[in-house]
Amino acid sequence: MPNLTKTQSLLLTTGAKRADNIAMPLPKGLHGAAAKKVVTMMCERGWLEEIDANTRKGEPLWRETGDGHGTTLVVTDAGLLAVGIEPVVVKTMAAVRNRAVLASASASASTSSTKKPTPRTNTKQAQIIALLQQPGGASVKEIAAVTGWLPHSIRGLISGGLKKKLGLLVTSEKQDGRGTVYKLDAT
Structure with a gap:
């Protein structure tokens, strides 16, 4: 995790809490x-990324482009990771907030099934999933060597991120010399 100033950290964490990760107002x-x-x-x-602002939705402007339009700032996935927030978690929370807004706006709540989050590619979470899908699985030490994460973070991702949020079937067994080895069925 990079060293951030208080201002950078505040800007990124506040943006992560807002709808669509909008970093405005500063x-x-x-x-x-x-x-x-x-x-x-x-x-x-x-x-951060500068995108076209949707003024009809009331998105705050970062700057005007001169053609009657403007741009706003959005926290990127890299920005979320810089403050230690997993992008999958933010997207899930945004989906929960959007569902709550839709449910309160609509008197008749729909009973459609919710879509489960899917694993993202090119992330440490994806690396861990690949390690767990190996024929021998992976121990916490082996995962820590690849990701640089601490053991409690690895176990937390396996328990909360993979099992609960993504619904993956992760098994564990103790092996002599390796400790607890976690495995994920490749199917």
């Missing part, structure tokens, strides 16, 4: 040249 006291410098640097690092 924190109090951050405006003018300082805001431009912080935002430019965060965009260069891939933590």
Whole structure:
């Protein structure tokens, strides 16, 4: 996890809590040249992205483009990871918030089944899934060597992220010399 300033951390965590990960409005006291410098640097690092603002939805503007439109800032998946938030979790929470808004707006709640989140590619979560799908599975030490994560984080991802959120069947067994080995059926 990169070293972030308080302002960067506040901007990313606050944006992660908002609908569609919109980073606007900026924190109090951050405006003018300082805001431009912080935002430019965060965009260069891939933590923020400038997108067209939907003014009909009331999205706040970062800057006007001159053609009657404007842009807003959105926290990217890299920005979420920079503050230690798994993008899958944020997308799941956004889906929960959207369902709550739709349910309160509509008097007749629909009984459609909810879609389970799917694993993302090119993430540490995907790396761990690949390790668990190997014929011999993987121990916490082996996973830590690949990801650099601490053991409690690995066990938390397996229990909460893989088993509960994604609904994957992860089995574990103790093996001499390896400790607890976790396996995931490749099917």
